[in-house]
Structures are given as C-alpha cells and as structure tokens.
Amino acid sequence: MAIRVAILGATGYTAVELIKILLRHPEVTITALTSRQEGNAPIASVHPTLVGRISANLENLTPAEVAARAECVFSCLPHCASAEVIPELLKAGCRVVDFSADYRLNSPQVYEEWYGHRHPDPERLGKVPYGLPELFREEIRGASLVANPGCYPTSVILALAPLLKAGLIEPRDIIVDSKSGVSGAGRTPKLTTHFPECNESLSAYNVGRHRHQPEIEQVLGQVAGSTVEVVFTPHLVPMDRGILTTTYSRPTRQVSEDEVLDCLESFYQNEPFVQVVDHLPATKDTAGTNFCHITARIVRDRIVTVSCLDNLVKGASGAAVQNFNLMYGFPETTALL
Ligand SMILES: NC(=O)C1=CN([C@@H]2O[C@H](COP(=O)(O)OP(=O)(O)OC[C@H]3O[C@@H](n4cnc5c(N)ncnc54)[C@H](OP(=O)(O)O)[C@@H]3O)[C@@H](O)[C@H]2O)C=CC1
Ligand SMILES: CC(=O)N[C@@H](CCC(=O)OP(=O)(O)O)C(=O)O
Structure with missing residues (x-):
C-alpha cells in the first residue's frame, strides 16, 4: 500500500517541486495539500x-485533520510556523520531513539568537537527525522527524565536509561565498525580490549575520570534531533557481590539487547525488536535478572549492524525498533520477 502523504504550505515554491517529484514516486499517494489562504482552490490553479497532473484541491486543515489523512507529512512552512504544528503531528503518529530551519540547530539559545524568537518546541532540539544523507544516513533511516537542511548549507557542507574530515584544511579560517537564485527567498512577495529591485542586479545580503552561518558551523563542527568558523556571505542573483558556492580555506599542509580532488572523490564514490567534476561547474548543470557538483583548485596558499545545486531540488524537495526514501526503507534514488 502506498504511503499517504500530506504537504503543508502547498502554495509555495518548494511544495510545487515536491509535488512534481512525488507524482513520479510509486510508493506515494498525496492525500492532503494545505494552504491558509487559497480556500478550496485546485492546486493547479495556483x-x-x-495542470493535468494532479486534481487535488488546497484546504485549510488543522494538524488533527492532516494526521487523520496522512502517515507522512512534508512541512513546507516557514520557520517557527513549522514547529508550531509538528509536535501535534508527531503525537498523532505522523512521520515528518521539515523543510524549515526549526529543527536544524541543536541549541534553543542559538536558535533564539539567530531567528529572533523563542523556539516553540525546544525539548526536541538536538535529537532530530539533520537530513543530509551523505553525512547522516544511519540516523535518518527509520526516523520519525528529519530536519531537511538549508539550501546554502547543503552546497557548503558537501564541499567542505570531506576536507575537514581528512584534516586537510584549517577549521577556523574558511571563507564561504554563495550565490542564490531568487526562488530561494520563497513565493511570498518581498521588496528585495520584487522584479525591478533584483533584476539586472547582484547584491550581497546579511553579511556575517545570515542564519545559515550557525547551521553550517554546527554541522561542519560535528564532522570535524572541533570548532569550525566560517565567514559566510550570501548573494542574490537575478535568476530563477540555483546556488553556486565558492569556498576558500587554508590547507593544514602542502597538498596538491589532485590530492584534494581524490579526497572528495573517495568520500563521494558511492553517493548517487554528489558528482566530483574536473571542470568548473555551473548552476545550469544541476538545474532541475537532485545532484550537487563539486570541484576544487589550489590557488596560492588556498584550497578553493566550487559547488552548485538546485536550491529547490537538492537544496529542498529532492533532499526531502531522499530523506523520505531512507525513512521508509525505499531505494534512496526512487523518483529522483
Ligand atoms: N525556497 C528554497 O529554495 C528553500 C526553502 N526552504 C524552506 O522551505 C520552506 C518553504 O519554502 P518556500 O516553499 O520557498 O516558501 P514559500 O514562501 O514559497 O511558501 C511557503 C508557504 O507556506 C505558507 N505560509 C506562509 N507563512 C505561513 C504561516 N505563518 N503559517 C502557515 N503557513 C504559512 C504559505 O501558504 P499560504 O499563504 O497559502 O498558507 C506559503 O505559500 C521554508 O521553511 C523555507 O525556509 C528550504 C530550502 C530551500
Ligand atoms: C535567496 C534567499 O533569500 N534565500 C534564503 C535561503 C533559503 C533556504 O534554504 O532557507 P531555509 O533555511 O529557510 O530553509 C535566505 O537567504 O533566507
């Protein structure tokens, strides 16, 4: 019997990508699509x-109503809104993949510092697997709640984790420069993503105070087994989708480009969705796919990595389905290749 699945926040950008992936999944039936605002509109009208692929309607459902219809819930709600409803869903026996940042950080104090409000469900923090299968596959298998990673952190962590684990780079001297397409900001309109504001323009934002900085440092710190510090600068790029991340780190010893590439290749040799490439990858190479492409160069006394992915797929909905497949014991690549 197929797993009955609900999607919260189904009017959003990650949700539409998720629906397209789940429609290809042989073990899934979509049984509920929620929206606070869209009444009973057909999902295809939003x-x-x-159109022609799914006939379901959007509905404004309570968590109890969602739990009555679904075994597994994908929460595509913004942070804070997500952790307001997840405890009730878990209590009712649902399993949940949370797209928001609500369960990614281990500490309620760090959450409050970076997200500006108290966590609605602080007791669970630190007990929820971080949904990056390439690093935490065993914890994700069989979990009832998984914290899907942020899109920028996925592009950064996948590039740096193997180098930190191998002790090849200094953990407290890392520069991360990321660029994202505008869909990364979601469908809810904002001045900064208004067409005349961002079209034909490239801008940095939240320098040194982006909420993905502690997420990146926490996960890389776990991998390295020591404190990791990054200087993270995100940029908004006038394109629909895609993230390109360049990192600059200091090697701990003399190392060749081939050695760095070998380190990445051996770490990811059995990973279906991470490709280590020789050329410099571009966002078009991974658009619409669940892949992350990574390469590395040595420039003067620095290791430079370049990685890219689609923020809505490997950065969100594809990763969520990869996690769902692991949680339920389906082949990890189901619906994703
Ligand atoms: N966009 C991206 O690239 C990525 C996004 N994420 C995360 O995934 C989640 C969804 O992102 P995305 O799809 O881009 O967001 P969107 O803004 O596109 O969609 C979120 C949906 O949630 C609903 N919503 C908004 N505010 C609330 C609220 N306070 N309470 C309940 N429902 C609300 C809205 O639907 P309605 O108004 O119809 O109720 C909205 O359409 C977010 O947590 C985001 O941070 C993670 C990785 C990448
Ligand atoms: C371009 C843009 O605005 N991007 C978003 C990140 C999207 C994402 O992955 O964020 P979550 O942590 O919310 O899941 C931002 O900078 O806040």
Whole structure:
C-alpha cells in the first residue's frame, strides 16, 4: 500500500517541486495539500505547471485533520510556523520531513539568537537527525522527524565536509561565498525580490549575520570534531533557481590539487547525488536535478572549492524525498533520477 502523504504550505515554491517529484514516486499517494489562504482552490490553479497532473484541491486543515489523512507529512512552512504544528503531528503518529530551519540547530539559545524568537518546541532540539544523507544516513533511516537542511548549507557542507574530515584544511579560517537564485527567498512577495529591485542586479545580503552561518558551523563542527568558523556571505542573483558556492580555506599542509580532488572523490564514490567534476561547474548543470557538483583548485596558499545545486531540488524537495526514501526503507534514488 502506498504511503499517504500530506504537504503543508502547498502554495509555495518548494511544495510545487515536491509535488512534481512525488507524482513520479510509486510508493506515494498525496492525500492532503494545505494552504491558509487559497480556500478550496485546485492546486493547479495556483501552480499551473501541475495542470493535468494532479486534481487535488488546497484546504485549510488543522494538524488533527492532516494526521487523520496522512502517515507522512512534508512541512513546507516557514520557520517557527513549522514547529508550531509538528509536535501535534508527531503525537498523532505522523512521520515528518521539515523543510524549515526549526529543527536544524541543536541549541534553543542559538536558535533564539539567530531567528529572533523563542523556539516553540525546544525539548526536541538536538535529537532530530539533520537530513543530509551523505553525512547522516544511519540516523535518518527509520526516523520519525528529519530536519531537511538549508539550501546554502547543503552546497557548503558537501564541499567542505570531506576536507575537514581528512584534516586537510584549517577549521577556523574558511571563507564561504554563495550565490542564490531568487526562488530561494520563497513565493511570498518581498521588496528585495520584487522584479525591478533584483533584476539586472547582484547584491550581497546579511553579511556575517545570515542564519545559515550557525547551521553550517554546527554541522561542519560535528564532522570535524572541533570548532569550525566560517565567514559566510550570501548573494542574490537575478535568476530563477540555483546556488553556486565558492569556498576558500587554508590547507593544514602542502597538498596538491589532485590530492584534494581524490579526497572528495573517495568520500563521494558511492553517493548517487554528489558528482566530483574536473571542470568548473555551473548552476545550469544541476538545474532541475537532485545532484550537487563539486570541484576544487589550489590557488596560492588556498584550497578553493566550487559547488552548485538546485536550491529547490537538492537544496529542498529532492533532499526531502531522499530523506523520505531512507525513512521508509525505499531505494534512496526512487523518483529522483
Ligand atoms: N525556497 C528554497 O529554495 C528553500 C526553502 N526552504 C524552506 O522551505 C520552506 C518553504 O519554502 P518556500 O516553499 O520557498 O516558501 P514559500 O514562501 O514559497 O511558501 C511557503 C508557504 O507556506 C505558507 N505560509 C506562509 N507563512 C505561513 C504561516 N505563518 N503559517 C502557515 N503557513 C504559512 C504559505 O501558504 P499560504 O499563504 O497559502 O498558507 C506559503 O505559500 C521554508 O521553511 C523555507 O525556509 C528550504 C530550502 C530551500
Ligand atoms: C535567496 C534567499 O533569500 N534565500 C534564503 C535561503 C533559503 C533556504 O534554504 O532557507 P531555509 O533555511 O529557510 O530553509 C535566505 O537567504 O533566507
């Protein structure tokens, strides 16, 4: 019997990508799509790419109503809104993949510092697997709640984790420069993503105070087994989707480019969705796919990595389905290749 799945926040950008992936999944039936605002509108009236592919309507459902319809819930809600409903869903026996940042950080104090409000469900923090299968596959298998990673952190962590684990780079001297397409900001309109504001323009934002900085440091710290510090600068790029991340770190010893590439290749040799490439990758190479492409160069006394992924797929909905497959014991690549 197929798993009955609900999607919260189904009017959003990650949700539409998720629906397209789940429609290809042989073990899934979509049984509920929630929205606070869209009444009983057909989902395809909000997301016209779904015309002829799914006939379900959006509904404003309570967590109890969702739990009555679904075994597994994908929460595509913004942070804070997500942790307001997840405890009730878990209590009712649902398993949940949370797209928001609510369960990614281990400490309620760090959450409050970077997200600006008290965590609605602080007791669970630190007990929820971080949904990056390439690093935490065993914890994700069989979990009832998984914290899907942020899109920027996935591009950064996948590039740096093997180098930190191998002790090849200094953990407290890392510069991270990331660029994201505008869909990374979600569908809810904001001045900064208004067309005349961002079109034909490239801008940095939240320098040194982006909420993904502690997420990146926490996960890389776990991998390295020591404190990791990054200087993280995100940029908004006038394109629909995609993230390109460049990192600059200091090697702990003399190392060749081939050695760095070998380190990445051996770490990811059995990973279906991470490709270590010789050329410099571009966001178009991974657009619409669940892949992350990574390469490395040595420039003067620095290791430079370049990685890219689609923020809505490997950065969100594809990763969520990869986690769902692990949670339920389906082949990890189901619906994703
Ligand atoms: N966009 C991206 O690239 C990525 C996003 N994420 C995360 O995934 C989640 C979804 O992102 P995305 O799809 O881009 O966001 P969107 O803004 O596109 O969609 C979120 C949806 O949630 C609903 N919503 C908004 N505010 C609330 C609220 N306070 N309470 C309940 N429902 C609300 C809205 O639907 P309605 O108004 O119809 O109720 C909205 O359509 C977020 O947590 C985001 O941070 C993670 C990785 C990448
Ligand atoms: C371009 C843009 O605005 N991107 C978003 C990140 C999207 C994402 O992955 O964020 P979550 O942590 O919310 O899941 C931002 O900078 O806040």
